[in-house]
Amino acid sequence: MASRPPPLSLQGVSAAGLRKFFQELMDEFVDRDTDKLRALTTADTCNTVVLPRTKEKQCAFLELMDPEHIGTATVFVSHAWRYKIADVLATMVEFAEEEKRHGRPEPYFWFDLFMNNQNIAADLPQDWWSTTFKESIAAIGKVLLVLTPWSNPIPLTRAWCLWEIFCGISQEGVELAIRLPQHQHNALGQALLDDADAITNMLVEVQAGKAEAWKPEDKEMIFQAINSTVGFTQLNKAVKDQMRAWCLRVAQTFVTDMERKGATDTDSYALMCSRVGSVMTSFGASEAAIPLHETDLRVTLARHGPKHAGVGVAYNNLGTAHSGSGNLDKAAECFKKALAFDLAVHGHNHESTGITLNNLGNTLMQKGNYDEAIRYYAQSASMLASLSDSRARKHLAQALNNISQAYSKKGEYAQAIDFSHRVLQIRRATLGEQHPDVAASYVSLGTFYDAKADYDQALVYLHKALDIFSTILGASHPHTGSAFTQLGNTLVSKGQLLEAIKMYAAALQIHRKTRGEDDLSTAMCYNNIGTTLVKMGDPTRALEYFTNAVHIKERVLGTEHPETASSYFNLGSLCFQQGSVARAREHFNRALRIQQRALGEDHPSTAMTLDNLALVAAQRGDLAAAIAHTRRALHTYTRCMGSAHPYTQRAQRNLAEFAAMAQRAQGFGSQSSATVTATQNLLLRFLCAVAK
Structure with missing residues (x-):
């Protein structure tokens, strides 16, 4: 009978023990090769230091350390062995100092380089990883994830780290702390000042199914553990949710760090507020973005007066944030102030003016003021048409596309199709046939021909779009999923409901895989399947899909957002069909209250x-x-x-x-x-x- 694998050691090392170990590394390498010390990875440290010192006793390095630095582990360290050992040790020490500043007990770190016996290769069964390993992390109570480099964090590509992260966040009472080495944190802050997209670009697409491990057998073992417990979809979602929350927190720290240093009347502070506000908006935290953009505006006005370029940018950013939070009246007010600034400072024939006109048109379109939106879009298009650079042509195509969408909202599909063909002509001329923007034009045309009941022509354009998206972006890209969605819509129009369900299911699979469960595209897929099931006479299954959609919107947008109201509307319609008049009335009234406040009575x-x-x-x-x-x-x-x-x-x-x-x-x-x-x-x- 095989013996049961041993439990994970629950001992850890203190920050003092880590400092002592690093000093020993410095003593060993500094006289011989300082550059080698700086380049030393965790794997190198194992091979050149840990293994030679533990070879005679065939023990874990922990057994050779001073007992005064050893205690019950309170922090499990998740890292990559490709990391520089100096970065890993420094991050642990910085974390210990942070805990001390907050009056918390001294942490003891479970660090595999020290705790595991590196002289033996344990061949543990898969159930050990899905039970004993998880239970050990639960007993420790906290996972410290060391991220580096900031621009492409290695742990999110390593099977070991993803599994360790999940073992932490999937268990009640286990805290996940994510930290960059201090020099990487500082570099990220500087990068954010240089580029508004620095943080959003760093949030790589987590795909546990594509993660790698040093040993193929390790990868196989971890994948078996994932498949037998949560599955890759749930793992991806859990890790992405944590990373999104961490990105928001780390972005906010750049502002609070400057406030703590008293640098609140500087251009750098205003710019950082602007950048972090944009990060908040892009991550769906529009309410948190608003005060940051208001601060940027206040500081910029105080330092440079009302004609500084940053004033127009701040008003536009405020408008975008208010729009994201569902306050369209306030968004329109901000965009009108941005427009007044652009006209006074830049004049009519300037790209910034054209972009602001387009932003204002978008808000009026959301408010249901389609004719007024078209006027602003047309002004934007007219101005941008006078400019010859490629950026202006791109914005021109977008303005014309928005006009086509507004005409479609008015039910004037011939006009919508005419403008959409003009957009297609510009995009094909400037981008070529095989480009995602060209495919987007095909989607628009397919949608409009669908609305005109010319379903066969609609399908021609939609299949062109799907071919381009699949070829250029891949079969699992969100845009490919959106093309499947529109194909489903047209098939519903043709009455081919079973085929439509297949298209919606393909879209749902793509969006759940690439964007996760808590995403509006995923919610739309649930909603589309629910609506089609209603038409097929299956209200019971439809209710499940509509409920999934409304829960996603509540989590992502809150309970008072117009998009959430649309899901309450759908639930009301379904309850109505099932004869639950009182529940239908409740859902419709809830939707109405949100719409009246956020969109207005005349929407x-x-x-x-x-x-x-x-x-x-x-x-x-x-x-x-x-x-x-x-x-x-x-x-x-x-x-x-x-x-x-x-x-x-x-x-x-x-x-x-x-x-x-x-x-x-x-x-x-x-x-x-x-x-x-x-x-x-x-x-x-x-x-x-x-x-x-």
Whole structure:
């Protein structure tokens, strides 16, 4: 009978022991080769120091260390053996000093170079890693992940480290602390001042399935442990969530470090606030970005006055942050201030003015003011068309594309198609056929032809887009997933629901793999599958997908965001179809409150919710409320989309039928069976017609 593998040693070494060991390294190498000491990796240290010293006793290095530096391990160190040993040791010591500053007990580090017997190669079974190893980390209670270099952190590419990280974050009561060596932390801060995308670029795509190990058998063992417990999808999501949270924290420290040093009236401080605010916005933390951009604006105005270029940038950044947080009125206000600045300082024929016009148009489009948005987009396009450089051509194509999207929102698909072809012409001329932006134009054209009910032409363009995305970006890229999504939409329009489900499932698989579970693209996939299942007569399964979508939006955007409101709307529609009128009314009212506050009363999304609340009211016999809701919806549809739009015409028909029902009910003194039947027919005809 095979003996049970030994438990992981739970001893650790103190910061004093680490300092002593590093001093011994310096004593050994400094006289002979200082450069070699600086280049020494953990693996080198094992081969040149640890193994020679422990060979005679065939023991772990820990057994040769001074007992006064040994104690019960409280921190498990996750690192890569390719790291410079000086970086690893320095990070542990810096962490110990940080703990001391916060009044916490002295940490003892479980560091595999010291704790494991490097003279023997343990051949441990897979279940040891998925049970004993995890239990040992839980007993230690904290994992310190050492990241370096900042621009491409090695641990996120190493199977060992990913497994160690997961063993920490997947267990209740285990804390994960992520640290850069101090010189790397400083380098990242400087890089962020130089490039706004420094931190977002450093967050590499975590793909546990592509991680490597020094030994093929180690990789096989770790992959078996992953597959038998959580699976790669869950591991990727867990690690990405931790990295995202860490990126936000480390970005904020660059601001607080400057504040602690009293450098709050400098250009560098204003720039750092701007950069960190942009990081917050790009990571979905728009609320946290707003005060940072406000600080940037205040300092820039105080130091340079209202005509400094940074003032326009700050207003644009503020507008973007407010838009991301769902406050579109405030976003529009900021973009209008940015526009006034650009016109006063740069004039009409300047790229910055064109970009601001486009930003303002985007916000007005989100608010449902499509005609006003088109005017700003057109001004942007006209100005950018007068500029000849490649950046201006790129922004011109985007402005024209936005015009096409606005016309599509108005239901004027011929105009949308015309502008979309102009965008395609520019992009093909400047970028060539095999380019993602060209594929994006094909997606737009496919969408518009779908809306015109020319499904075959739509599929031609969408398949072109899918071919380009798959070839250029790969079969698992998010843009490829989006092309699958639009193909699914068109197949739904054609009535090929089973084929559509396959397209949506392919998109869901891609987005979960590349972006994780908590991403809006993943939420959209769940929503699309749910909507299609409703059409297929499977509301029970649809409810599961709609619930997944709303939970993602609540986690990512919060419970008061317009996108979250759209999921409440879908849940209301589904409950309505299932006959749960009270629950439907609850979901619709929740969506309506958010939309009225964030989007305003006269927004198409608000009108759609009122449309369905009218159906709920009619089902409950409250025809007065049904008529009032429909009138409000009709007013918004007419203003935003025009009298010829299908939503406007449907609202007109609904209003006429509700009025007729009310008249018949008045004649009978109560709601007659004929009125009930008419109401139910309306519900069947219009229910979920406006599902988003």
